[in-house]
Amino acid sequence: MPITLYELAAADPKLVFSPYCWRIRFALAHKDLPAKRIAWRFTETNRIAFSNQGKVPVLVDGRTVVHDSWAIAHYLETTYPNRPALLPNGDANARFINAWADTILHGALTPLIMADIHDLLHVKDQAYFRSTREARFGRKLEDFRPEQAMHREALHRTLTPLRWTLRSQEWIGGEHPDYTDYIVAGALQWARCTSRAVVLEQDDPVFAWFTRVLALFDGLGANAVTV
Amino acid sequence: MPITLYELAAADPKLVFSPYCWRIRFALAHKDLPAKRIAWRFTETNRIAFSNQGKVPVLVDGRTVVHDSWAIAHYLETTYPNRPALLPNGDANARFINAWADTILHGALTPLIMADIHDLLHVKDQAYFRSTREARFGRKLEDFRPEQAMHREALHRTLTPLRWTLRSQEWIGGEHPDYTDYIVAGALQWARCTSRAVVLEQDDPVFAWFTRVLALFDGLGANAVTV
Numbered sequence: 376m377p378i379t380l381y382e383l384a385a386a387d388p389k390l391v392f393s394p395y396c397w398r399i400r401f402a403l404a405h406k407d408l409p410a411k412r413i414a415w416r417f418t419e420t421n422r423i424a425f426s427n428q429g430k431v432p433v434l435v436d437g438r439t440v441v442h443d444s445w446a447i448a449h450y451l452e453t454t455y456p457n458r459p460a461l462l463p464n465g466d467a468n469a470r471f472i473n474a475w476a477d478t479i480l481h482g483a484l485t486p487l488i489m490a491d492i493h494d495l496l497h498v499k500d501q502a503y504f505r506s507t508r509e510a511r512f513g514r515k516l517e518d519f520r521p522e523q524a525m526h527r528e529a530l531h532r533t534l535t536p537l538r539w540t541l542r543s544q545e546w547i548g549g550e551h552p553d554y555t556d557y558i559v560a561g562a563l564q565w566a567r568c569t570s571r572a573v574v575l576e577q578d579d580p581v582f583a584w585f586t587r588v589l590a591l592f593d594g595l596g597a598n599a600v601t602v
Numbered sequence: 603m604p605i606t607l608y609e610l611a612a613a614d615p616k617l618v619f620s621p622y623c624w625r626i627r628f629a630l631a632h633k634d635l636p637a638k639r640i641a642w643r644f645t646e647t648n649r650i651a652f653s654n655q656g657k658v659p660v661l662v663d664g665r666t667v668v669h670d671s672w673a674i675a676h677y678l679e680t681t682y683p684n685r686p687a688l689l690p691n692g693d694a695n696a697r698f699i700n701a702w703a704d705t706i707l708h709g710a711l712t713p714l715i716m717a718d719i720h721d722l723l724h725v726k727d728q729a730y731f732r733s734t735r736e737a738r739f740g741r742k743l744e745d746f747r748p749e750q751a752m753h754r755e756a757l758h759r760t761l762t763p764l765r766w767t768l769r770s771q772e773w774i775g776g777e778h779p780d781y782t783d784y785i786v787a788g789a790l791q792w793a794r795c796t797s798r799a800v801v802l803e804q805d806d807p808v809f810a811w812f813t814r815v816l817a818l819f820d821g822l823g824a825n826a827v828t829v
C-alpha cells in the first residue's frame with residue numbers, strides 16, 4: 376500500500392502551497408518514495424480527524440499515521456533507513472534551522488503573501504483564513520499590500536545568514552541537498568506558489584540556490600502549479 | 603611549545619570580550635588544550651602583522667598561524683582529532699548558525715552594548731572604535747542608550763529560533779555542547795563582559811542554557827572578568 380499524504384490546497388486542488396507540506400513533498404522525493412496525494416482544505420478538519428489533530432501535512436503509511444512535518448521527516452528517516460538520508464548531519468543543528476524557518480523566515484514572508492493567499496483559497500476557507508490571520512496580526516490582510524517594499528527589504532535582511540552560508544557551500548546540507556534545504560525551500564515555494572510578489576532578486580545567491588532546489592527530482596518544485 | 607592566542611582586551615587586560623575570541627576560548631577548553639593568552643587592543647595591528655591581517659583571534663601553534671574564528675576552530679579539529687570533536691555533526695548546518703550569529707545575533711546585541719564597550723576600552727582604542735562604529739551606524743554611540751527597551755525586545759524576538767530549539771534539546775549541539783554552542787554563547791558573553799545592560803530575562807530558556815555554558819570547563823565563562 377503506498378504512502379498517502381494530505382496536503383493543503385487552494386481552490387484549485389492542484390495548487391498545493393503549505394510550506395510544511397512542501398518540506399514533505401521534497402522529503403518523499405529525496406527518499407524516492409511514491410505517495411498518493413490528497414488535497415485538503417483548512418476547514419476540512421473532519422477529514423483528518425483520524426490523526427487526532429487538525430493540521431496538515433498528515434502522512435499515512437499502512438497503519439501508521441504521522442502529523443507535523445518534523446515528525447514526518449523523522450518517521451521517514453527511521454522507517455526507510457536504506458534510502459538517502461534526510462538528515463545526514465544529524466538533528467541538532469537542523470532543529471535550529473527548522474525553528475528559524477518556522478518563526479523568523481515565515482514571519483518575514485507572511486506580510487508579503489497573506490492577502491494573495493486569501494484570494495486563491497477555496498471560498499469555504501476564506502472566512503476562516505481571514506478571521507484567524509486578522510486576529511493574529513491585529514489588522515486587515517489588505518493593509519499589508521502598500522508595504523511590500525518595506526517587507527521585501529526586511530526579507531532580504533532576514534535571509535542574510537543563508538546568503539553567507541551559500542558563499543561557502545552549494546546547499547544548506549553542504550555538498551548535497553538534504554532536509555535542511557527542503558525546510559527553507561518550502562518557505563520560498565509557499566511564496567512562489569501563492570503570490571506574484573517578487574520576493575527574491577535574481578542576482579541574489581539565495582535565488583540561485585532556490586532555483587537549484589526547484590530543479591531537483593525532475594523539477595518537482597519548478598513544475599508545481601502556481602497562482 | 604604551547605598554543606598562543608591573541609585576544610581583544612579592554613583597558614583592563616584581563617577583560618577579554620570579543621565574541622570571536624570567546625568562541626575560541628571555549629573551543630580550546632573543549633579540546634582540553636592549554637594556551638598562553640595575550641591581551642591585544644584594536645589599534646595594535648603591528649603586533650599581529652605576522653598573521654598578515656589586522657584582527658583577532660589569532661592563534662599560533664608552533665610554526666602555524668591561523669586567524670578567523672571559523673578557520674581556527676577547523677584548524678583545531680583537524681590538528682587535534684583525538685580530542686572531543688568541536689563539530690561532531692559536521693560543518694554544513696553549523697555554518698548557518700555561525701552566519702546567523704555573525705550577522706543577525708551580533709546585530710541585535712550591538713545597539714545594547716556599543717556605548718558601554720567604548721567606555722571600557724583602553725584610551726588608545728577609543729577614538730578608533732568611536733569613529734569606525736559611528737561611521738557604520740551613521741549616528742553617535744550614545745544615541746542608542748535611550749532605546750534600550752526597544753532593542754531588548756528586538757533581541758528577544760531574534761532569539762526565538764534558539765528558544766524553540768532548546769525546548770527539545772539541552773544544547774545547540776544536541777545532547778552535548780559543541781562549537782555551535784560556543785558560537786552563540788560567545789555573543790552573549792560579549793554582552794555580559796562589557797555591559798551591565800540586562801539582555802536576557804532570567805525566566806528565558808536561553809538564559810538557562812547560557813548559564814549552563816558559562817559553567818562548563820570549571821566555570822571558564824562564569825569566572826571571566828566583566829565590566
